[in-house]
Structure formats: C-alpha cells, structure tokens
Amino acid sequence: MVDIIFLGLAIFAIGGGFGMILFSQPMHSAISLIVTLISLGGIFALLSAPFLFMVQIILYAGAIITLLLFIIMFLNIRDDELPDEPNKNITIIIGAILLIPFNILILKAFNTFPEKSMNILGKDFGSIHSFGMELFNKWLVPFELISMLLLASLVGAVVYARKDKNRDG
Amino acid sequence: MDNFLLAWIVLVPLLSSLILGTMYLYSIKVTKIPNIVFSMFALTAPFISFVLGVSFFFRLLENSDVIIYRAYKWLSVDGYDIDMGFMADQLSIFMVLFITFVGGLIHIYASGYMKDDDGYGKFFFYFNLFLASMLLLVLANSPIIMFIGWEGVGVCSYLLISYYYQDSENVKAGNKAFIANRVGDLGFIIAMITMFYYAGSNGFDYINLELGMANVPVEVLSFIGLALLIGAIGKSAQIPLFVWLPDAMAGPTPVSALIHAATMVTAGVYMVARFHFLYDMIPNVGLFIAYIGAFSALFAAIIATKQTDIKKILAYSTMSQLGYMFIAVGLGGYSAGIFHVFTHAFFKALLFMGAGAVIVALHHEQNIFKMGGMRRKTPLVYFTMLIATLAIAGIPPFAGFFSKDEILLTAFGSGEYFIWIIGVITAVLTAYYMFRLLFVVFHGSNYKENRELHSLSKNMTMPLVILAIGSILAGFIGVPLLLGGQNYIGIWLEILNSKALHVEHSIELYLMGLNILAAVIGLLIAYKKFFNYDMSKVPEYTGLIWNKFYIDEIYDRIFVDKLKKLSIFISYKLDINFIDKIVMGISNGFIRSGNVVARLQSANTRMYAFSMLMGISVISTYLIIVMR
C-alpha cells in the first residue's frame, strides 16, 4: 500500500517536473511545478515529517508558487514577448545524457550504505513536538538569523520593485 | 744615495703634471696665469729627472748591480704579491737618460712652439704626465707596473693627438691611435696573464720571472712571446698595426717629436729588449719579429717616397726606422737595437722640430711642395735639418750611420741575408725620401714670393742646435772596433746580448762600404730629381703608393664597417625585434590568452551552466571508472 502511494507520488512529481520544463507558457509551468511540490509534500509525509509536509504545502505550493503565479499574471506577458527557444528539446536531450554519469555516481555512492528498513522507528520520531524541541533547543540562533534574512529580503524586494521616478522620467 | 730616489724620477714629472693640471683649471676658471709660470713648473720636471737619472747612471757605472726600490705592496691576492717596484739596470737607466734629455729639450722647444696657444698649461700637463708614464714604463720592476706606464703613455698620446679637440678629425686620429694601441695591449695583457700563471708563482718581477721561465714549456713561451709581440707592434707602429702613426701627426709638432718619434713608439723595442730572457729561449719568434721589422721598414719607406705632407713623411720614416730596431732586437742584437733607439731619438726629434719650425714659419703650411727656398730664410733650421738628414740617411760620421751599420751587421752576421737585403734597400729609400724632403723644402724655388715669415723664438732654435750636436756625436758611443773606436753601448748593455757575432773584419768593412754606397745612391737620385726643384709644377700623385696601399680603407672595410653593422644589428634589430619580442611576447601571450578566456565569458548564464554540466559529467565519469 505504502509502495503504491510512493510510486504514485513519485510519478506525479516527475511528471510535474517534466511538464514544468517543457511547457512554453510560464503559467502552465508554474501549475506543473505545484503538482510536483505537492507530491513532494506527500513524500515528506511518508518519511514521517508531518511538519515539513505542512510547510511544503502551505509555504511552497501555497505561498511561493502563488506569488509566482501572481507575478506572471501581473506582468501580463503576451506570447510574442516570450523568448524564442528553438534548441530547447535538443539541449534537454544532450543535457540528460550528460547527466547520466552524475546520477549513476550519486546512486552508486548511496548504494554503499548498509541496507536497513526505514519502517522501524522510535516512538517520538517525526512528531511536531520533537521537531519543535529540536528547532528551539539546538537551532535557535540559525532560526532567528533566518528571520533577519527574511526581513532583509523583504526590504530588498521593496527597494527593487519600487518605481524609480528619476530614472524612468 | 738612496734607492727611493728612483721613484722620484717618476714622481717628479707626475707631481709637476698634477700641479700644472690644477693650475690650468684654475687659470681658465678664475684668473689667467701667465705662461712663464707654467713653463717654470713644466721644465723643471725633466731636468730633475735627468739629474737623478745621471746620478743613478754613475752609480751603475761603479757597481753594476741592479738597483731595486719597492715603494709599497701594490696588490696582494691569494699569497701573490705585486709590488709597486722600480728597477734601475743598465737598460732602463740608459732609456731614462735619453728620454729625460730629449724630453727636456722638446719641452723647451714646445714652450716656444705653443706660446700663443690657449691651452698652454694643459699641454704641459699632458706632456709631463706622458713623461711620468714613460719613465714608469722603463723603470718598472714587473710587467704589470710596466703596463701602467704603457697604458699611461697610450692615453697621453691620445690626449695629445686630439689636443685640438674641436676638430673631430683630430679626435678621430686620437681614437685610432688609442684603439690600435689597445689591440696591442690586448696582446700584452694576455701575455702577462699567461706568464703570471706559468711563471709567476715566485713573484712577478723581472728577476723572478726570468727564473720562473726556465721550466715553462716552449709552446707556452712562444705563445707569450707572440702575444707580447702584438703589444710591441701596436705601440711601435709596425705591420699590421701601424695605421695610427701617420694620423697621429694631427697633434702639435712637439708631440710628434717627443711621443711619436723619440720615446713612446720605441717602447715596443724596449719591451722586446726587456724580455730578452724570454726571446732568447724562442729564437723562431725572434726571427718573426725581425721579419715584421724588415717588412715594416721597407713598406714605410716606399710609402714615404711619395708623400707630400712633411710630418707624414717623417711619420713613415719613423715607422721605417722602428722596423730597423725590430730587426735588431728580433735577431738578438739588443744593444744594436737600443743604440738605434738612442741615435734615432736625436735625429728624429731634430727632424720633427725642424719641420715644426718650418711649419710655424710658414703659418702652418704642411705640404712640402708649397714651401721651397727656406734655406736662405731660416739658415739655422736648414743646417740642423741637414745634419739630421745626413744622420738618418746613414752618412758617416753622423749618428745614424753607426747604429744602422750595426743593425745590418747583426742581420748579416745572423745569416739572415734576406732581411739584410731588405735593410739595404730600405737604406737607399731612406736617403732618397729624406733628401727629397730636404731639397724640396730648402733648395726649391719659392712657392709664393714675398711671404712674410713668422719669426722663430730662441726657445725653438736653441734645442735644434743642441740636438744637432747630439746627432753628430751620439754615434760615437758605439763606434765599432774596426774603426778603432770602442762600442761603449755594447759594453754597457752586454747583459742583454746573448749571442756573439763573428763576422770577419774584411766583410764587415765591405758591408760598411755598401751601406755608405746605398745612402749615397739614394742621395744622388734625390739630388737629380729634386735639387733646385721648380715649385710651380707640383707633381700630381696618384696610385697605390700615394694612397698608402689602401690599408686604411681595407681595415675600415674589414673591421670597422663590419663591427658597426654588427652593432646596429644587435642593438636595433636583435635586441628590439627578437629578444625583447620574445620576452614581451610572453607577457603579451598572457594578455592574449586572457582575452581568449574572456571571450568564453559570454555572460550567458546558460552557457556557464552547460559548461558546468560538462565538467560534472567528465568528473563523474572519471570517478565512476576509478571507484569501480
């Protein structure tokens, strides 16, 4: 049963990924990406990471990609403004071939790990409680630093996107 | 008398020259110093040196031991000591005597000759510096100290030839003299260093060298002898390094008289005599020297017959006479050679000074065919010149006869008949060109009538008379036994002569007669052609002899031009276009390869990513293969 869920999610994820890079309209790509991200969220759940599952769905699929869609729609890009991409497919094929050795290498590397079933788990593993304990005991300072980063990016985004009156003229 | 006075023979002219130099700079920069002050300082130096020389002469007469004075340790490296040492033996004192004597007379003459010149003080500064160097050359205790004097005279000669430095021709002549001398010095240095390594282990003065030479292989000795010979040839203007001597006549006439006739050019002969212990061991090289001397004598005499510049005729005659001296020293007749050096100093200095007097009288006219009829106008100069000409031509009883006779006797007695024949032919030519000069200048009709003559001061005429007396008497110190005389010079310098000559008296007498005959033949030919010569028809000279066999041009073509071309090639082609190109090419290569790499930086992010992908792919493949 779990295997079937995993396979389904994996197929959705891969299919969404391919959709993303193959669609010429950014809008369609974004929607395919959402499919991928949600599937990944499901896989996180399978891996006993319920908090990440929620974050993935709410933050990624819900916030980031929505923001992306919003921007795409806001810019209102016409078809003739899209860049001309004649070599797209051939590049993908060559790239895929070139990437094969890398994938093989990584998989070979992980294959050396001792085989071990991941079903037997500690009682508390993956619960939001233990996640919180981990985050606020061990990783408090990085966590707070991330808030600084978010603030900085917020300010940066506002500064960039503001219309420069003097320059536009 | 103490030995240290030996050093003062050199020091006095040196100090005097330094004082004169400083005074000269003072006089041109601050206030003018009258000529008489310069003359006072200038003239005392050779006088004092002469007096000191005479005193040492008498000391050697009493006791024939060599007098050595070591002033200080000049150089001491690795256990070798080279002293600043002075040595007075029969040879060097003999040289000192006539150098200072003739030098002193020429000083007096020069004080008259140069009296209107701005550089009066400078002239005597150079002159005394020259005298000091020349005395150092002859009094030195070791070859290297001799070399200091040797180069000193060279540089003084350079300075004096280019005395009128504003004319670039004069400076060129000076350069030529210096460079030709330097070629000789190259030989000298090589010889000196070879000697140092092979024979100098016990010390580098002449006495130790003589001892050290005994064990040196004969090939090395020949090498040393030849290298030294190059030095002698350069200094004494023999074939092939003679080209500078005629040009050296660009200097003032007293310079020609002192340096290029009486003293410096004889340094080569002196050197061969000084190294007699070396040349005695390598008679083949000695014979080579004799041949060089013979050919130089003949060659110069031939050129001299067609020259028109009075000083150039005398210059070639100097070269010719030096050839005689080389014959003598090459064949081992050192005393004969030195004897000729001695007599030659008198009559050649006299000839130059007489010529100088004529030149001054005629307002610096040097072409003999523009003179003429000077006999009545300057009778004193005429008579002294006549005596000198008789002396150089070898008419008895004037000085040249005895010395030349002894040289030819040496050549004949050594069995070198070829050299002897050349010597006799040269004697004919000598008489011919010298009387040609005399007849044209003094007996010919006036070139232009009513020329006003520049008056000659007493300073200029008095030394002429003294030298004329010397030219008559100088020969009598070496009258051969055959004529009932005593060869004093042969006795005085007998330490040098290694081999005794055995020539039968009858043959000797024939030879003597032959020499006189040769001189008279030359005289008669000249008389026939040039006595009472009509100056209105100046002979046109062309051809090989007039152009001095094109030796200058050949040298220019072979050496100077090639060297100039090489120099231009190196400094303007090779260095700039090749070596610098390579070096700059390396740096430009970096810049260029930087540009190539920069062109890859297309700022296209996808390209970067793609190259990264390729890199990843290659590395992964490699790792997969390695880590299998």
Add this chain to the structure above:
Amino acid sequence: MADLLLSYIALAMILFSIGFLGIISRKNIFIVYMSIELMLNAVNLIFVALGRYNESMEPQVMAMIIIAIAAAEAAVFLSLIVVLYRNKKSLNSDIFNVLKQKDTANG
C-alpha cells in the same frame, strides 16, 4: 520500496536532473527560477530521507531552513524579474549580459 533509502534518493536525483535541464535549456527566466526551486526541493528530499534513515531530526530542521531561505529568495528574485522586465521588456535570460567584457583588444 517505500522503505528503501535508495528509491527516495533516485527520485530526488531525477528531480534534481530535471531542474538542471530546465536551467540549461530554457531562456524564459521564470522557468529558470522554477527549475532552481525544483532543485532545492530535490535536495530537501535527500535531507529528509537521510534523516529518516538515520533517525535524526536535524535534517528536517535543515530542510525547513532551506524552505525559509527559498521564500526569501523568491521575494528578491521575483522583484528582480519585475524590474528587469520593466527595463528590457523581455523575459529572455540571455540578454542580461551587462557583465560581459566589451573591449577585447588588449589590456
């Protein structure tokens, strides 16, 4: 299957590769951005899978931090796209090459 580490890793590698292919093949700057996000997610997946494998919570924290950083990145990146589009009227990433060296003669 779902209890094997290697299957998660393989999935992550496939997604990562797809992201990479998107970057090298697409000129549209939005898709480039989305590809980057996909690659981040693939890495997240590896983290989480390894956390499960090692029974450690730390990778999950790491993954969360990555997500937070991705959010920050999204804000800046998207605002940059807006500015660039406004100035150049194009979404082609190839024309954003102002860093390219103009004078190639010599230095």
Add this chain to the structure above:
Amino acid sequence: MDFGILSIIIFLPMFVAFTTLILPFGAKGTRNAAFLTSIVIFALVSSVYYNFELTGFLQFREHYTWISSYGINYSLGIDGFSLIILMLIATLIPSAYLWLWEGRTKGYWISMLLIQTGITGTLFSQDLILFYFFWEAMLLPVFMIIGMFGTGNRVFSTIKVTVFTIMGSLFMLISILYLGVSFFNEYGFWSFSLNDIVQINNLTRTEEIWLFFGFMIAFAIKIPLFPFHTWLLQTYSNSPTGGVFLLSSIMAKLGVYGIVRFVMPIFPELYKEFAPIFVWIGIFGLIYFGIAAMMQVNIKKMFAYSSASHLGFIVTGIFSLNVFGMTGAAFLIIAHAMATGGLFLLVGKMEYDLGIKAIPALGGIAKKAPIFTVFFGIMLLCIVGLPGTNGFVSEFLIILGAFGFSPTAGIVSAFTVLIAASFMLWMFQRAILSDSGNDVSKMTDLNKKEILGMLPLAFLIIAMGIYPDWFFYKIEPTIQHYLLDILQIRN
C-alpha cells in the same frame, strides 16, 4: 657587538622619510634632512668599517624573532663582501644628493630615502624571508621615482621594470618557500635563516636544480644577464637621474651580491657545476653588450649597454671559482659603481641643462664645461679600464681569474680592454669633444657642490688604482672563506 648599528643604518632613512612626510617640510627641508641623514649614515658606516675584524665570518650580528611560528627572524649581519658594498653605498649616496641638490621635489627625496632603506636592508639580511621582504621593498620607491619623475614613456618603463623584477622575484620566493618546507620536513621545525637553510640535505638533484635556477633568474634579471636585459634600456633611458644612478650603481650590484650571499652557500655543488655556463654567459654578455653599445645613439642607452657589459664581466668573476676572479669582481663592483654612477650623474646634468640624450645632437661640451669634461674623462677611463684607475685592477684580476678557470675564457675575456675603449672613446669624441655645430650654449660647468660631490668618486677611482691593496685587505678573508669553507676548493 649587540649595539644594533646595522638596524640604525637600515631604518634611519625610512624614519626620516616618514617624519618629513608627516611634518610640513618643503622640498628644501626634505633635501637637507636627506643629505644630513646620508652624512650620518656615512659616519656610522665608517665606524662599522673601522671596527670590522679581518675574518671571513659574519659580524655585527643582530637577531630578533619576527614571526616565530614559521621561524622567520629579523636577522642581520655583514661580512667582507657586504662591507665593501655598504661602504660604497655610504660613499655614493651623499655624492648623489649633492648632485641632485636643485630642482627636485619632496616626493623625489622621500623616494630616495626609502630606496636607501631597501638597499641596506637587502644587504644585511641573513634570513631568506627578510631578504625577500627588503628585496621587494627596494622596488616600490623605484617604481614611484621612475613613474613620477621619469621622462619619455615612463609609465611603460615603470611597468616593464616592475613586471620583470617581480616575475624574477616570484621564482625566488617559490624557491625560498620550498627550501623552508624542505627544512621543516627534515628537521621538524620552521626556519628561514640562511645558516639553517644551508644544512638541508634531503633535496634531490632535480629539486636542487630547479631551486638554483629559481634564485638565479631573480638575480639574473636584476643584474641583468643576457637574455634578461631588455628592460634595462627603456628604464635607464627614461629614469630620472637619481633613479638611474641607484639602479645602475647599486641595485644591479645587489643581484651579484645575492648570488654570492645566497646561491653560493645554499647550492655549493651546483654553483661549481654550473660555473662554466655562467662564466661564458658573462663573457658573452660582455662582448654582446659591448658591441651593441657602439652604435647606440641615445647616450643613456649606451651607458645602459656598457653597464650590462661590465656586469657580465662581474658575473664571470664571481663564477670563476678562484680568489683572483672573485676579488676582481668585488673590486669591479666598486669601480664600476663609482664610474657608472658618476657618468650617469654627469649625463643627468647634461640632460637637465640641454634636454638632449642623442649623441649626434651633442658635441662641443668640452669647450663650454672643462671641469665637467675632466670628471667625465676620469670616469670614462675607469670604465675603459685604464691602469691607474681601479677599473684596471679589477679587470686585470677578473681576467686572471677567468684564465685560471680556463685559459680560453681568460683570453676571450681580455677583449674587454678593446671593447669598452672603442665605444666609450667614440662617444666621448662625438658627444663631448668635437665641435659639431650644435647649440650647447645652455650647458653650464659644474658648480661647487657638484665638484664636491664628484671629487670623492674621482679621488677613489684613482687612489684605488694606484694603491689597491689598501682597499683589498678587508675583503680577502671573506673570499677565502667562501672558496675554502663553502665551495671547498683547494688549490
């Protein structure tokens, strides 16, 4: 002696330079301070000279830890060879200052002072890193002085000389670091001190050859040896008088010094093995540069070639592996520094007065400036190697040394007497003596200060030629030490 006199000699000029830089000194004040400094240093150096003992070993040692974790020390000391160069520097610099007296800016004087610090520091360093530090520090003020006060295409010259020397120095730096690491591998602690580095035994032959040439390239560029000489021409031609004076008379000699101080003790075997190559490179340079100098039109470039020619000869001397050659080289360093330095000062004055560097555009100067000509003549005759000047003594000794090395080398090197004479006298004729109708009316004769500056040089040139032994005895033990103890040559 632990008095620190060497440190004072090194850092006094730098101290004065920074003080004058900070305080509101004008050009004149800076100049006076610089001159005073040079006089004080002369006095200090004289006392060093006087107290120097007649042994071949290092004296006046100073040792302080600088960077202890890597064994880099501030370590100074001098032996006979450095002593004479030190004496030379101390004598030359006041003379040069007297010549540069008028018309120089504050920056010029400060640069000169800083160069002095670099030079003396290089000369005293007994630690490889310290040596490298001063070696590079010496270059910076030179860079400034050519770049700011030079003539012609000065920026290019500056960059060229800097790139050349720095490239050479990099090879040396790599070699130094390699040696340091090798020492650490062998003995287990860090040290860059020369005394320690010489004890390295664990280098293979290939490594040693690489390191040897790493050092030699740095020094060969500085000297410069053929074929690393092409920076020389433009640099000498475009440098201001002070810069070219220091470059030619002192810095080039430091290249030779570096070979003797570092290459010889660190690689004694290779030094002996490669000696023939360098003897012949030296002789080749002597003849090559000599011929190149003959037809050179720019008088400063001509002196550059002449200088390179003599430096080739010096290299022949130091590689001749016997006392004569090495003593001669040491002597020629002094003789040539004085003569070339003097000539560059004189030519600098000529350029300053007339603005001309081309030989055909000169001429007739002798009439206008007789004292100038006298000094010019003395320097020239020293270069020519006339007996009675110290040029002869050194040339004679080097020829002797080369002959001892191999008779062929000796005979070929004897051609130096011919080469220098031919180009120098020809130049003298055209530039100074003959009146070729050019307008040289702006030429002035030397003033009192300039005469005062030139007199010591002229005096020493002649005095060392007439009585060389008096100047020799301090250096000979050092050279014996080099040959017997370091190179282990016994004859």
